[in-house]
Structures are given as structure tokens and as C-alpha cells.
Amino acid sequence: MSLGKWLSFGVGLLIALLVTAIFLYHQRIGWPGEDSIEEVLLTAIALGVVVGLAHWAVLGHLDSDFRCLMTHIKTIGRTELRPWPTVQGSKYSSTIGCRHGILKPIRDAVEVCVESLRRRVIELLTQRRELELQLHASNVQGRHAEAILNSITDAVVVTDAFNEVVMANLAAARLMGFNLDRAAHRSIGRVITDQKLVKLIKDASETGDPSLRRHVEHPINRNGQTRIFDVILASMIQGPGNYGIADLQASKGFSPIRSTGASRRTMQPTGIVTILRDITKEKKIADMKSDFVSKVSHELRTPLSSIKAYMEMLIDGEANDEQIRIDFYNIIRNEANRLARLIDNILNISRIESGVVKVQRDNISLPSLIKEVMDVMQPQARAGQVMLIEDQMPLYFNVWADKDMIYQATLNLVDNAVKYTLPGGRVEVSVDVDGHAKIANVSICDTGVGLPAADLPYIFDKFYRVKTHNKMAKGSGLGLNLAKHLVETIHGGKVGVKSEVGKGSTFTFSLPIADNE
Amino acid sequence: MSLDKPLILVVDDETHILHVVSLKLQHAGFRVITAGDGEDALGLALKHEPMLVITDFQMPIMNGLELCRQLKLYKQTRETPCIMLTARGHNILDEDYEETNIASMMSKPFSPREVLAQVDALLNLANP
Numbered sequence: 001m002s003l004g005k006w007l008s009f010g011v012g013l014l015i016a017l018l019v020t021a022i023f024l025y026h027q028r029i030g031w032p033g034e035d036s037i038e039e040v041l042l043t044a045i046a047l048g049v050v051v052g053l054a055h056w057a058v059l060g061h062l063d064s065d066f067r068c069l070m071t072h073i074k075t076i077g078r079t080e081l082r083p084w085p086t087v088q089g090s091k092y093s094s095t096i097g098c099r100h101g102i103l104k105p106i107r108d109a110v111e112v113c114v115e116s117l118r119r120r121v122i123e124l125l126t127q128r129r130e131l132e133l134q135l136h137a138s139n140v141q142g143r144h145a146e147a148i149l150n151s152i153t154d155a156v157v158v159t160d161a162f163n164e165v166v167m168a169n170l171a172a173a174r175l176m177g178f179n180l181d182r183a184a185h186r187s188i189g190r191v192i193t194d195q196k197l198v199k200l201i202k203d204a205s206e207t208g209d210p211s212l213r214r215h216v217e218h219p220i221n222r223n224g225q226t227r228i229f230d231v232i233l234a235s236m237i238q239g240p241g242n243y244g245i246a247d248l249q250a251s252k253g254f255s256p257i258r259s260t261g262a263s264r265r266t267m268q269p270t271g272i273v274t275i276l277r278d279i280t281k282e283k284k285i286a287d288m289k290s291d292f293v294s295k296v297s298h299e300l301r302t303p304l305s306s307i308k309a310y311m312e313m314l315i316d317g318e319a320n321d322e323q324i325r326i327d328f329y330n331i332i333r334n335e336a337n338r339l340a341r342l343i344d345n346i347l348n349i350s351r352i353e354s355g356v357v358k359v360q361r362d363n364i365s366l367p368s369l370i371k372e373v374m375d376v377m378q379p380q381a382r383a384g385q386v387m388l389i390e391d392q393m394p395l396y397f398n399v400w401a402d403k404d405m406i407y408q409a410t411l412n413l414v415d416n417a418v419k420y421t422l423p424g425g426r427v428e429v430s431v432d433v434d435g436h437a438k439i440a441n442v443s444i445c446d447t448g449v450g451l452p453a454a455d456l457p458y459i460f461d462k463f464y465r466v467k468t469h470n471k472m473a474k475g476s477g478l479g480l481n482l483a484k485h486l487v488e489t490i491h492g493g494k495v496g497v498k499s500e501v502g503k504g505s506t507f508t509f510s511l512p513i514a515d516n517e
Numbered sequence: 518m519s520l521d522k523p524l525i526l527v528v529d530d531e532t533h534i535l536h537v538v539s540l541k542l543q544h545a546g547f548r549v550i551t552a553g554d555g556e557d558a559l560g561l562a563l564k565h566e567p568m569l570v571i572t573d574f575q576m577p578i579m580n581g582l583e584l585c586r587q588l589k590l591y592k593q594t595r596e597t598p599c600i601m602l603t604a605r606g607h608n609i610l611d612e613d614y615e616e617t618n619i620a621s622m623m624s625k626p627f628s629p630r631e632v633l634a635q636v637d638a639l640l641n642l643a644n645p
Contacts, residue, residue: 298575305626307534312629313537318544331533467577 012055104134236320385423391430423447451499555579574603585617
């Protein structure tokens, strides 16, 4: 019996005595009288005992019930809400035998509460684990994206609504000369020194237009070299559940990275993505193309002009005698031929450059091909009083090549040689074979006007004509270019030139020898 | 002076053009001198003081535009009108017009008839 129980017994007794005393007092039963006193005392004691016992029965049990519950709750606390193994209907080994009695409802309520808390904890632990995995995956994705961004050769810089750098790749750092690690969260104006570019970015950001996508051509000077860049400035947008970049081609004006279909109205620009692409080469090619077209039209117009003019003269009767008329007819015919040759040359060169030309290869004998060219050129050479000779040729070797093409190349070179050699000069054509390297070399050597060293690197370019030779002979400037394409592009050979002004020039081309020799 | 056949200078590096234009003008009653480049042309112009110069744009050594500029610098040729022939569709800028006496531009392929018509028009303006 514990102190609690004694106390409750004592309290019960006291209460009983007090009640009896008050009752007797109220009944006005006199105090003197030995029988009455004994009766009273006995009654009081009996009452007291009864009450005390009653108290003890209830509170005693209550006490043990309290104790059970306290132990129970402490156990729960100690085991930290972890799931317990169920043991024969009783969960708590330290509280086996506890019955809880009156306090059973409280115990049950506590257990329900604890059970729900426990479930919640497990839920939270699981969620935390999931978040950790997501964070990990997101980090991996982030690093992946960084790696991809850094492998892009175009410069990429992402700024937020306050024009601070959010992200940039290696290409951008290299191009604009800033330290990638130190650029984050710094104002764009302090990261890159190109103030025009900074202004472009700031202006784009200021528009607040979520579908903004601008293309600007911007030159950048780096190491003394100016390169042209195509700068794309696009709004980065973020709305509830959506984020992406403004894209003119996407149907709604956005290329969403993740979209839940929320309307455009909810999109806000959160920054600007700036991409710089080096288009210097592309521009150069575009310029060259437009230059080519311009030159071609000019070249074609010239003979056409003559034809038209002479025709008109004939029609208007300006050729008033037969000889003049015959002269005119010849001129028209020659100019028409010139135009036809020009067009052929241009088409051939174009075809070769775009790879659509039909090549018909055969075992051809270079010496006999060269002889053919010489025979055709002899009249022209004689007319210009130029001696045209061929050297001793090694016989019995072939090259695997397209006969018409090599014929054309050779013809162009010999034609040039004769054209630019003054009367009394000579043009010598020879072939030699390098058995070791399996190459045949053809040389066309003239004692003509020669080429200035400054012109040599460009001599095989389209329409290139040496200015000082303009009066000497007419040419379209395509003959050498075509020869070069025929030899190099089609046959994998090589053309070359050596020259000295006033002394002459030697043009060479080489072709691989056919394997079966 | 109006009894004398008027003199016209024709400049072009293409011999055919020179030939055609000269013939047309000669048949129409003009005297013609020719040059194959701007430098020669300037010399001839200063020496013979033609009434009109017809020149190509694209020429070696000195091009047509430069020739016209030069002509305006000299007293004898300051007022001489020029007709410019060009195959390249070159754009003549306003300042070029101010620095020269280019009266009209004709593009190639050109018509000898039209050249004659232009010449007539310009010379009639000068000497009505």
C-alpha cells in the first residue's frame, strides 16, 4: 500500500468523522451520556472505515491505472513512435499486466493519437527521402545542363529581370573576356565590357514583353580581329507551372520547357537569354556569292551588249556596204560564241563546286591528249607568232581520268600561255613521271609577260584578272579557275604556278598515275 | 562654229562599243574621237575640247566617274556634258552629280539609237 493509498484512507476517515459530527450537532443530541458517546463513536468509526475503504478501492485502482498510463506514455516517448511488434494482444512488454481500468478510454485515445502521429512521421520521412532523391536528380540534371551549355560553341548568357547574370557558358566567358566563376549574380554591365551589347540586353529586358525574340547583327573586336555575330535576345518566361523561352516558331510564341497549358496572360518575363553566334564566315560566303552573281552578270552583259548594238546597227542600215556588213556578222557570231563559252565555263564550274557533275573516267594517255591540244592551238599560236612545242614525252603510261575534262584543263592553260606571250616568244609543254610517288606532272612553260608576285595567290580565283594584263588579251577570268577545279576537285591532282615578270610563267598540273602501270 | 560638225569624245575599254557608237554618231553627222581608258581620254579632251563626252564607267587606270570629275576641274572642259554608260547598274551618288557634269546615265546593253537620241537632246539644249 502506497503513501497515496494511506493518505486517501486517512482523508476518507476524517471526512466521515466530520460529517458525523456535523450531523450529530444538527440533531442536537446531547453530549453527556456514556451510551450515546459510544454509539456515536462507533458509528463514526464504522462510517469512516466504510468511506475509507471505498476511497481506497476507487483511488487505489485509479492510482495504479494512472501509473500504467504514465508508463505507457513514457514507453511511447522512449520508442520514438516507431512501429512495435504486436505480442499476443499486448504491445508493450514493459506494461504487460496493466489493465488501465477506468482510464482505459484515455489510454485508447492516446494510442489513436500516437498511431496517427506515427503514420504522419512515416509519411514525412518518406517524403523527405523522395525530396532528397529529387534534389539529387535535379543536381545531376543541373550539372548535365551546365556541361551541355559549356560544350556549345555559341556564347550563352542568361540575365534576370534585374540584369544580373544568372548563367553563362564557357564560350561566352571566352568571347567576352570574363571569369565564369565570378560572374554569377553580378550586374551584366560590370561583367562584360561591350557596352553596346549591355544596352541591347537591358533594352530587351525593359520591354517586359514575354514573347520577345530579337535578332541583331553585332560586331565584336577581339585580338584586333572584328567578327560579326548574330545576337539572339529572347525573353525567359515563368508562369504558374510553365517556364520556357520565347520562340517565334512555336505555335503560341513559346517553346515551353515544361507546360501545363496555362494561358499566356499569366506568363511574366523573368529574364533574358542572350545567344551569340559567329556568322563572320557565313557573311563572307554570302558576300562572295553576291559578288559572284554581280560579276557574272557583268561578264554576260558585255558580249550581249555588243550583239545587240551591232544588230541594231544592221537593222538601222548603218552598215552601208557589204564588207562592213560581213564584218558585223562576224563580230556578232564571235560575241555569241564568247557568250556561249562563258556560260559553259560558269555552269561547269558551278556544277563541279556543287558536286553534280558527271565524271567519266578511263585510262587515258596524257602524251596523246597533249598532242591533241597542241594541234588545236597551233593556228592561234602561229597567228600570234608564238612557237608552240612539245618536249620529249615518256611513253606508255596512263592516268585514270575523264578525258574531256583533262583536255579542257590543258587547253585552258595552253591558251593562256599563248595569249600572254608576245610575238617571237615560245610555249613549251612537257610531261614527266614521278614513278616513286606515282604522279604525272604536266608543265606549260612560256616566255610571256609573267605574273607579278602580288597576283600569284589569286590567279586561280574566279574572274581574277591581272590588271596590268587587261590590254594584252581578253579573258573572262574563269579559264584558270575551271582548270583548277577540273584537276583538283575532280581528279585529286594539284595545279601550280611559278612566274617572273618579263621572263615568263610555268603552269603545272599533276595527276595520279593509273594503278595498273 | 555651228557649220563645223560637232566633236564627240567616246571612251570605252571595249573596242566593239567604241566602234558601234563612233559609227552611229559619224553617220549622224558628228565627228568622233575615241579613247580606250580614262587617262587617254582626259588628254584628248583637254587637247580637242569636245562638245560632249560619252564614257563607260568600268575602265582600267581611270574609271568613267573619275574622268568626269577630272574634266570638271579644267577650264576647257568644265562645262562639257557627259553621258555615262554602265553595265553594272552602279549608283551615282548626289555628290558625284555635283562634282561632275554627268547629264545622263545609260545602262548596258544599250541601244545606239538611244545614244544618238540622247546626244541630240543634250546638244540641242546647249545650242538651240
